[in-house]
Amino acid sequence: MSVASLGYIGFEVSDLKAWDSYLTGFLGLMPGRSNGTSARYRMDDRAFRLQIDEGKADDISFIGLEVETWEGMQALRGKLDKEGVEYAPASDNLKAERGVRDLIVLTDPAGLQVEIYVGATALTSVPFNSPAGVSGYLTGEQGAGHVVLASEKMDEVRDFYTRLLGFRLSDTIGIAISPDFTLTLEFYHCNPRHHTLALAPMPAPKRLHHFMVEMATMDDVGFAMDRIGKCGVKQTMTLGKHSNDRMISFYAATPSGFDVEVGTAGIAVHDDVWRVTHHEVTSMWGHKRCN
Ligand SMILES: [Fe+2]
Known part of the structure; x- marks a missing residue:
């Protein structure tokens, strides 16, 4: 059982405002949901592909790896259990924040937070529209x-x-x-x-x-x-x-x-x-x- 794709990337950044104009004005990503300390950006019909959270690291802070099906998620959990790999089932809060149906959280050997999930939110009723006129992203x-x-x-x-x-x-x-x-x-x-x-x-x-x-x-x-x-x-x-x-x-x-x-x-x-x-x-x- 394998993960299927990199669903989303999270960054901890010290300058949210500079990042916001960089992601929208330069890269052409579409703003998604945000609050004062966190903002999400779209590249397609998904609710988000990139997230920035205010903090000092100025580095990648998590990656979301997508599994195709519910059954695949169960199989991957079983494999991790068998291998004795530690993971934490996500809280309802984290699942709601990421907009996914099921999610487990691991830490890779270098210390990066790796989130494995199934059932991402798709916002097909609000089509992707790049503020910089990018025709689309290959996702x-x-x-x-x-x-x-x-x-x-x-x-x-x-x-x-x-x-x-x-x-x-x-x-x-x-x-x-x-x-x-x-x-x-x-x-x-x-x-x-x-x-x-x-x-x-x-x-x-x-x-x-x-x-x-x-x-x-x-x-x-x-x-x-x-x-x-x-x-x-x-x-x-x-x-x-x-x-x-x-x-x-x-x-x-x-x-x-x-x-x-x-x-x-x-x-x-x-x-x-x-x-x-x-x-x-x-x-x-x-x-x-x-x-
Ligand atoms: Fe590269």
Whole structure:
């Protein structure tokens, strides 16, 4: 039994106002429900895909992993019980807040809160409408996007996401840091999105290196690039195409310091024909660091 997609991402941020204009004005997400200390944003018909909560961490604070069916949720609970993995059934309050029918809360070996749920709220009567004119995001079975997590506990974190939750390796990229040291990034899928999760075995000040949102068209990405100056956003990497998922994307700094990757046209992975490969560079072209 595996999780099916990254349903939502939560961030703890020190500047809610800056994040609000970043997410709506620059990325083009639609505002959802909010109160004074927490706000949610939509990318599609779901009640939310991103949530920001006021706090000091300026980092990712939780991820929501979706299971397709009620039966799948029961099976996953059974597997965790059998493996002796600790989890807490969510309170009615938390289930209501997330708008899901059933939810359990785990902590990954690096300390990130992982919420596994079924039955997310869909707001089909209030269609998605981007305030910045983004035509849409690629979500659906591929979920909200991807996250790249930095951790020194690679063996434990890998085991948690693969053996327990069912993520499968897509490929690896070796980045030569020095003549004697190559950093190997690992990319994992749980649906046709090439990677929903990537793991970087390194110490880092924040858990999250970046998260990625995939826009529907190249024009959406181009228009987002045009908004960089207007929205006072700092671009961190030029437009480029990744060697493994072939995503055409650029990177920008969020108000919390970590990056967002804004991409389009990533490839889909199908388990019956996919072969794990290794790459020696992160990008086919572009993705040059901006000063
Ligand atoms: Fe990425």
